[in-house]
Amino acid sequence: MINYFKITSLIILSLSLLMCATPPKKTEEGIDPGFCIHCHQQVTPGLFQSWVESKHAKNGVNCITCHTDHQAASDQKAMVFPDKCGECHAKQLQEFQMSRHSIGFDRMRIQGEYLGIPQEIRTAFCERCHIIQKRCNSCHTSHKFSLKEARDPEACGSCHLGPDHPHKEMYETSLHGTIYKITQNPDRAPRCVTCHMPNGTHDSSFGIAKGPVGTRSVVVNLKEVPISKEEEKRRREEMLGVCTGCHSRRFAKEQLENADRVKEEGFKLMEKGKEVIQGIEKEGLLYPSIAERMPHPTEGKTLVLADPQLYIGTSHIERLFFTMFKFHSIRVWKSGYHFSPAYTHGYGWSEMQLDLIDIKEEASKLKEMFKEMKK
Amino acid sequence: MINYFKITSLIILSLSLLMCATPPKKTEEGIDPGFCIHCHQQVTPGLFQSWVESKHAKNGVNCITCHTDHQAASDQKAMVFPDKCGECHAKQLQEFQMSRHSIGFDRMRIQGEYLGIPQEIRTAFCERCHIIQKRCNSCHTSHKFSLKEARDPEACGSCHLGPDHPHKEMYETSLHGTIYKITQNPDRAPRCVTCHMPNGTHDSSFGIAKGPVGTRSVVVNLKEVPISKEEEKRRREEMLGVCTGCHSRRFAKEQLENADRVKEEGFKLMEKGKEVIQGIEKEGLLYPSIAERMPHPTEGKTLVLADPQLYIGTSHIERLFFTMFKFHSIRVWKSGYHFSPAYTHGYGWSEMQLDLIDIKEEASKLKEMFKEMKK
């Protein structure tokens, strides 16, 4: 089916090319850039216009510079990989490769969540963001590659949003985000890049000392090894170096340390929920039981609570915990560091407390019901 | 009570008119526009200012041109209907009448949801948006009727938002919406009207080939008849004609076809939920039972799952399905076409999976509990 469409598209594309009046001039170096532009100016005027307005166009970087040749562009769906960009932007590529962005696609491919869903769904959700590992134009949007656009909080927010990592929402509901939204002036209030990519570094893991990836309790490096206490301290100092642009060191340090404690309090609540469910499982009251259900794609036939817990085919009480850890717990502590009272409290802490009520009562109901059943 | 207020208001209005220094000059053609302006400049300065800044004002279109005369404006609460606007804007009216916007109010009035709630609630929610059938100023806001305002995604988003049709949120969390938000440049990224009202057509059903109205699985025409396969293909081609402004035809086609499959996957999940509840109903385990409860306003004494299911007075398990179909299913597939990973996945697909867990466990609890009750 897909192949049929691909072939049809190629035929149409070929016909379009034939319709171009002037035949392309081939040179030794490859295809003349005029070859592409001649047609694409007509068939994809928006794409062409974006490139015309780019710094690339002004500096002689044209279609062929990045896409190599027309056939290659068609074959690989016109995709240009970071290594290609790095030929000119070496420093940025090197920094990028130190950030977790550079392993986003590979990490996705071994996640249980990814493994458990149909390919079309993977294409529509997961890959659309995790492709950042392979596409500088995740942030530097084609074909203008505008710095203004890439630095805007909205650019970061096109992936860092939603129930399980509402960085965009937390920032927007903080005083930082509020003042930036009003003034659009990065000297007046920080954007995402002010704190996470200071001085234009492309290592976006800069300064992250306590915030784990996902819901793990420690920060890990690119090899998934927890960072040392010394590295943790060094990173905190890095971040404080940014804060003190506007705040006193004492104030900034207090705010970050309070966030550390908020994180611990959130994790404590999560542990309470976990214990209740572990108890229920020991009593054999989960439905469907671990034995009866599909094994976890990476963990096998075991009770998985918190990362890498899945949202498919579990019992209701586990699903209550899924919501608690995946959506609510993360809002509590990540909002702590992003200074959003609405997300720490209203969308986080109070929801966790409500989850805990639900988990406890569900446990007592399961005990009661299964007691009856066993009679 | 209401009449009392109406009378009071009329008296106050009349007194205000009497206070106008200059008596109105009546002509054969009706009331002199100066009559209205003279007072309204004082009593509703904001309204007056908006009109002054409008293209209407510049072209001699004044109060009387649209509101006919002062008494008529008072009687009908100053409302001007599309037919009136069409006297000058004939093409736009004709196109508008081909769109579903033109039957919005009539369709609302026969919906079960609408029929089941108090009038003041209808006024505050339903009618505020569905009035679009009768009011061009739903989009072209009074009294400036600014094209810039009507074309802004925010204008469309004032109705197309919220849990059951978050078009605004899906667009804003897509790369299209992100780039437009940053640049405010419709040549850089599409707005709603770029794809749904290209070249200014007022037939906003343009190019919609697969997305049903509500949660039905097919697109219907204005007479509620499903469109033919040929019409479906024609509309898809229409939409592709817009996409290829910026994207290759192959890429655009693949994206839309992936969305088609995402829709099917979402509908499959919904069917699983449906089957569980149909089973429960056959076993007589719904509480309140269909027999005991109020009949559905349009469907009568029958189990209604998915459109036109209501959210009032059903059993808990049906309400779980209501959330699944009305809020979560729609996000999965509509986000597919609007390219928002957050809404397809985080707010859609994963929520549907959690709903399914809840529905299944609720079913097993109902079976267990009612078994006990029957003992």
Next chain:
Amino acid sequence: MINYFKITSLIILSLSLLMCATPPKKTEEGIDPGFCIHCHQQVTPGLFQSWVESKHAKNGVNCITCHTDHQAASDQKAMVFPDKCGECHAKQLQEFQMSRHSIGFDRMRIQGEYLGIPQEIRTAFCERCHIIQKRCNSCHTSHKFSLKEARDPEACGSCHLGPDHPHKEMYETSLHGTIYKITQNPDRAPRCVTCHMPNGTHDSSFGIAKGPVGTRSVVVNLKEVPISKEEEKRRREEMLGVCTGCHSRRFAKEQLENADRVKEEGFKLMEKGKEVIQGIEKEGLLYPSIAERMPHPTEGKTLVLADPQLYIGTSHIERLFFTMFKFHSIRVWKSGYHFSPAYTHGYGWSEMQLDLIDIKEEASKLKEMFKEMKK
């Protein structure tokens, strides 16, 4: 631990001060402003820049004018209280003291929710907004104190948002907020301050006639005494005086009166939920029972439904009601007055109906289960 950090910070601060090349010139009036600026220009350039751009800087209001002296600024964490601002802005202070903003911190400190959570959590959520009682820079953000920023809806929205008081979200999804967002023109559509602080009054309780604080059914004055019917009428007239800038008095009055009725309808639904749970409690079916659980911090060992109900340690059925009254009921009626169909209906009314289904079915399950248990 905290003290240790404080001391460290003070030492670092002191060392920074010693590093300033020029020794401060002390005068009889206190410290020379140049003393602060000399260092802070280097150590907190963003803060310095904001002040430089402020009207304060232009009018000779410098660090010492507000912070008194350097030691005092350090001791009190540089905080400046409204009384200090009132030395120059007497009228604004006086008006502010008539508004509920002026008792925000004191009211918070006696709330059960506040009393029941750890201090770090209080710091991260509650105090960040309620501090408005003690900080004019909650709205007039330091150190620019820009009027443009303070008047922007985003400024109000940095506190007035989230699940239990989504004023920001309701405004943004109304036609008022939509047009303002597009035009950024306060003559075209109202901002928060247009209606709630007309003519710059700092009494933000202006014109609020029917909306209670929290979820109480009446408006109270600063001494928590319900306002009289006469005062209610006077306030409604105040608000109508704002509406009639753009709308006819009749239209505005009808809209507000419809909102009054929407509020009543929402409260009726809430009462239905309350009755079910009161019945369950009388039958002794709450788990944990009132006797078994921690007493309510302000109400003691009693069933608390609606304000000041807590979200911690209650039964599941009470928690269902918590969500109904605290999140959903408030959206129904507050959106009524803010004209957001999405929040009145989708996020409000329909959610309340779903809550009611859940509460009723939970009650019937509890009856069934406990009947079995008692056998």
